[in-house]
Amino acid sequence: MNIEYRNLLPNESKAYRVIRLESLEKFPDSFGANYQEALKTEKFRIETDIENQSLDRFVFGAFVDGELIGICAFVKDENNTGNIYQMYVRKGFQGKNIGSGLIQAILNEAYSRFKGIEIVLEVTPKNDSAYHLYKKIGFQEVIDEKNTESNIVMKYLV
Template sequence: MTSINYRKLLPNESRIYRAIRLESLEKFPEAFGATYQEALSIEKFRMESDIEEQTPERFVYGAFAQDELVGICTFVKNESNTGSIYQMYVKREFQGKNIGKGLIEAVIAEACRNFNGIEIHSGGCSGNNKAYNLYRKIGFQEVTRTSSEEIRMKYIP
């Protein structure tokens, strides 16, 4: 298996982020809060600007196989000392190799380094058993489940 390198995306990598983000929306529309068609009409995603500006409270980690970006995971810090993991996506041909687990763990480590004592939540796993089970395996526990089956989870180290 190809070795995978996990790191924060650099300012000049906002375009490759955009490409993989659009791919995630096109291939798995039910897993994300936006549609591919809606996203296409957006000239620049907020996270693209955050990557370019290296905003500490909003960052994207990438999983790289050689020089190819094969997965992303986004972190957004809230006003209180809490933050959420969003947009977790691994290209289909790289799924099932624990890359998603590595991405989430790298994001948690970065968030904990930057924000002492931060409370980390998942962005939601409604109807996505694979994501739910992955978050559970990493140490997240369910905190709420809404009537629309939106599941909020919290990381318990």
């Protein structure tokens, strides 16, 4: 299986939307968004970012034979911190290191765009497979007193 990891192009924003909605429907406890509410949203902010090819906000996709089978979003905030969001790989492709490849592609792109950036993500406490994936890649759990959510905050240690 030949997998291509790359930044989504403007004309792929609709494909992103389809897979994002799928992620919310199939794994409701793994994301901070709600599937039913997302269905009512005419256009996601990230769709606009994909269409405009925003420097500070981008989405990478994993493709097999031209089909989008995984997504991972990156958003840089004003204090030179980058956040990884919406990591998802379609069910038939899970367990094949595609998620790891997506995270690595995002990390490589973020470090090439922004020197000295700190990269963080959050994972829900019950999402053990994601937690262990992030640990394996090099993320470490951090204590964040400002975090009022019950999510686990993790920082990438280079």
